[in-house]
Amino acid sequence: xxxxxxxxxxxxxxxxxxxxxxxxxxxxxxxxxxxxxxxxxxxxxxxxxxxxxxxxxxxxxxxxxxxxxxxxxxxxxxxxxxxxxxxxxxxxxxxxxxxxxxxxxxxxxxxxxxxxxxxxxxxxxxxxxxxxxxxxxxxxxxxxxxxxxxxxxxxxxxxxxxxxxxxxxxxxxxx
Amino acid sequence: xxxxxxxxxxxxxxxxxxxxxxxxxxxxxxxxxxxxxxxxxxxxxxxxxxxxxxxxxxxxxxxxxxxxxxxxxxxxxxxxxxxxxxxxxxxxxxxxxxxxxxxxxxxxxxxxxxxxxxxxxxxxxxxxxxxxxxxxxxxxxxxxxxxxxxxxxxxxxxxxxxxxxxxxxxxxxxxxxxxxxxxxxxxxxxxxxxxxxxxxxxxxxxxxxxxxxxxxxxxxxxxxxxxxxxxxxxxxxxxxxxxxxxxxxxxxxxxxxxxxxxxxxxxxxxxxxxxxxxxxxxxxxxxxxxxxxxxxxxxxxxxxxxxxxxxxxxxxxxxxxxxxxxxxxxxxxxxxxxxxxxxxxxxxxxxxxxxxxxxxxxxxxxxxxxxxxxxxxxxxxxxx
Numbered sequence: 354x355x356x357x358x359x360x361x362x363x364x365x366x367x368x369x370x371x372x373x374x375x376x377x378x379x380x381x382x383x384x385x386x387x388x389x390x391x392x393x394x395x396x397x398x399x400x401x402x403x404x405x406x407x408x409x410x411x412x413x414x415x416x417x418x419x420x421x422x423x424x425x426x427x428x429x430x431x432x433x434x435x436x437x438x439x440x441x442x443x444x445x446x447x448x449x450x451x452x453x454x455x456x457x458x459x460x461x462x463x464x465x466x467x468x469x470x471x472x473x474x475x476x477x478x479x480x481x482x483x484x485x486x487x488x489x490x491x492x493x494x495x496x497x498x499x500x501x502x503x504x505x506x507x508x509x510x511x512x513x514x515x516x517x518x519x520x521x522x523x524x525x526x527x528x
Numbered sequence: 529x530x531x532x533x534x535x536x537x538x539x540x541x542x543x544x545x546x547x548x549x550x551x552x553x554x555x556x557x558x559x560x561x562x563x564x565x566x567x568x569x570x571x572x573x574x575x576x577x578x579x580x581x582x583x584x585x586x587x588x589x590x591x592x593x594x595x596x597x598x599x600x601x602x603x604x605x606x607x608x609x610x611x612x613x614x615x616x617x618x619x620x621x622x623x624x625x626x627x628x629x630x631x632x633x634x635x636x637x638x639x640x641x642x643x644x645x646x647x648x649x650x651x652x653x654x655x656x657x658x659x660x661x662x663x664x665x666x667x668x669x670x671x672x673x674x675x676x677x678x679x680x681x682x683x684x685x686x687x688x689x690x691x692x693x694x695x696x697x698x699x700x701x702x703x704x705x706x707x708x709x710x711x712x713x714x715x716x717x718x719x720x721x722x723x724x725x726x727x728x729x730x731x732x733x734x735x736x737x738x739x740x741x742x743x744x745x746x747x748x749x750x751x752x753x754x755x756x757x758x759x760x761x762x763x764x765x766x767x768x769x770x771x772x773x774x775x776x777x778x779x780x781x782x783x784x785x786x787x788x789x790x791x792x793x794x795x796x797x798x799x800x801x802x803x804x805x806x807x808x809x810x811x812x813x814x815x816x817x818x819x820x821x822x823x824x825x826x827x828x829x830x831x832x833x834x835x836x837x838x839x840x841x842x843x844x845x846x847x848x849x850x851x852x853x854x855x856x857x858x859x860x861x862x863x864x865x866x867x868x869x870x871x872x873x874x875x876x877x878x879x880x881x882x883x884x885x886x887x888x889x890x891x892x893x894x895x896x897x898x899x900x901x902x903x904x905x906x907x908x909x910x911x912x
Contacts, residue, residue, distance in 0.1 A: 371550050378546050387536040400539040407549040413912030434911050492532025 354380045359424045367414050378407070381425045384494045385432055391474075391489050392436055402439060406432040426500040429490065433504065476526045484519035491516050572895040579888060651741065658736040658856065661708060663865045665718055668726040668872040668880075675721065675869050676700035682717060686710040688865075698871040705862045718867070725880045726872065736856055743856065747849045754842040761835045768828040775821045782814040 354362075359380075365373035382403065389399035410417075410428050417427055477485055490501045502512040539545065669675050676695050679702055683690055688706030695701075706714055719727055789803050789810070878884070 366553065369553060371553055374550055374553050375546070378549065382542065382546070383536040383538055386538055386542075390537075391535050396539060400541060400545065403539070404545045404548060407545075408552055409912040411549065411552050416910050416912065418910070431911050488532075493535045495532070 354423070354425075356419070356421075356423050360419055363414070363417065363419075363424045366411075374411070377424065381428055384425070385428060387493045388429065388489050389432060389436070391493060392486075393439065398439065402432060402435045406435050409435070422500045422503045425494070426496060426503050429494055429496070430504045433486075476523060479526050480519060480522055483515065484522060487512065487515045488519050488523070569895070569899045572892075572899070576888060576892050576895070579884075654737060654741065656737055656740070658740050658860045659733040660736050660860055661711065661863045662732045662734070663711065663715070663729070663863050664731070664867075665715075665727065665729040665865075666868045666870065667718075667722050667728075668870050668876070669722055670872060672696075672698060672700050672869050672871050676702060678721065679718070679867055679869070682714065683865075686714050688714075700869040701866065702869075703864075703866045705864055708861050708863050711863045714865075736860060739856055740853070743849055743853045747846060747853075750842050750845050750849065754839060754846070757835050757839045757842065761832065761839070764828065764831055764835065768824060771824055772821055775817045775824075779814055779817045779821070782810045782817070786810045786814070 359377070362370075362373040362377050366377065385406065386399060386403050389402050390396055393399050393402065406428060410431055417424065477488065480488070486505070487501060490496045490504060491498075496504070498513045498516065499509050501516070502509045505512065507515075667675065673695060676693070680690055680693065683702070683704045683706060686706045687710070688704050690702060690704045692703040693700070715729070719729075721727075786807050789807050792799075792803060794800060794803070
């Protein structure tokens with residue numbers, strides 16, 4: 354969804370337009386949920402954080418200021434914050450388990466794909482959290498470098514460099 | 529990357545959660561849209577551009593009017609490297625060159641034409657120095673006319689000579705000559721008239737040794753030519769005197785023989801006839817000798833006149849060369865000066881102390897660096 358379209362929907366949502374909010378949900382949630390599952394590695398936790406994120410976003414919708422980035426970026430920043438809070442409360446060790454994979458639906462997924470995905474996730478686990486984070490934001494959420502920079506509070510150049518380095522490390526680990 | 533998109537999805541309770549979220553929606557105010565982060569750079573660039581426009585506007589000045597010029601004959605030979613002392617036409621007017629082509633006089637006359645400075649390479653073994661100094665100063669002031677008058681007075685006070693002066697209310701240029709011995713004092717006084725930032729000076733020296741050597745060479749040639757001419761005159765006179773004396777002696781002898789023959793008394797007709805024939809022959813001989821003597825005297829006078837003319841011209845040339853030499857030495861002892869006085873605006877004065885352009889460049893550079901360091905950094909969201 355384009356920035357202008359998103360902002361128009363946000364404006365409508367601020368006026369209490371449920372349809373607009375629903376359209377935002379439908380567009381953003383698959384990415385956000387995928388991001389959260391990959392981050393916290395637990396589907397139930399991801400679902401809780403997803404819900405909290407949206408509720409907080411709606412509560413603070415008035416505070417949202419579009420500074421050249423999409424609403425979804427703001428939402429991801431909230432989600433990221435929620436994850437941190439969750440980790441602080443429960444301890445990070447519990448989150449980096451294999452629960453996420455246990456809960457992966459088996460329907461319509463062939464065994465080879467599952468194995469391949471597990472293998473890639475294992476490789477990703479070897480990267481630092483910073484690198485994992487930029488890869489999630491870049492390839493799961495599909496954000497631009499500018500939006501990644503906005504979410505992480507870094508410069509666009511740093512975001513671009515970090516993504517390239519993460520990919521480089523990933524390739525090295527694959528080899 | 530397939531890995532990324534494949535990770536997208538929704539939870540099994542997606543619809544339930546969605547409904548919960550949608551239920552929590554309530555009407556809020558319209559979204560505030562902050563200005564883009566490029567505003568920082570835009571404002572900075574607009575500020576620089578504005579300052580640049582102000583600088584250009586302040587620096588644009590109306591064209592000056594009311595020009596006056598004063599000039600006097602300047603010592604020009606130092607500039608063109610030659611002094612013309614008016615002997616170029618001597619050879620043509622006396623006609624000696626045409627009459628005595630290839631002779632000593634021609635050599636002398638031709639040498640007169642060389643009596644100019646020719647700026648060539650000096651012999652490296654000659655280490656003498658005849659330094660002609662040129663001094664140039666540029667002053668910036670808000671009172672151009674007053675300062676140019678002061679400089680004129682100063683020049684005359686140092687026994688200098690103003691050669692040229694162009695002045696108007698915005699610009700003055702004064703060319704003058706002062707004694708070399710006064711230069712340092714003059715410089716100090718000139719420097720004291722304005723601040724260091726408003727004064728700029730340069731000095732250059734040129735060795736006039738090639739000119740000096742040329743004068744010396746010409747003098748030597750002319751002295752040699754004069755000596756030759758005097759020898760020629762002496763030889764000419766001696767030859768003339770000797771020849772004329774011989775002929776006079778012969779004439780005297782002939783006249784004595786004629787007289788003796790006329791005094792001889794004889795009645796013999798034959799003898800009288802012989803005597804008459806001898807007298808006639810001797811008379812013819814005498815007439816011939818007298819004629820040759822007269823011709824010799826005329827020729828002698830002509831040649832003597834030519835040689836005397838040559839000697840006269842050579843002496844004149846030597847006098848001129850001596851004057852030229854003295855002028856060169858005098859020239860070395862003087863300094864050719866040029867002082868420019870230019871009006872300065874208040875803005876230029878400020879710029880002399882605070883280089884605005886440089887500051888602008890630095891500020892602009894800082895703005896760019898600031899943009900890359902801070903402007904490009906993404907500010908974090910205000911999270912709930």
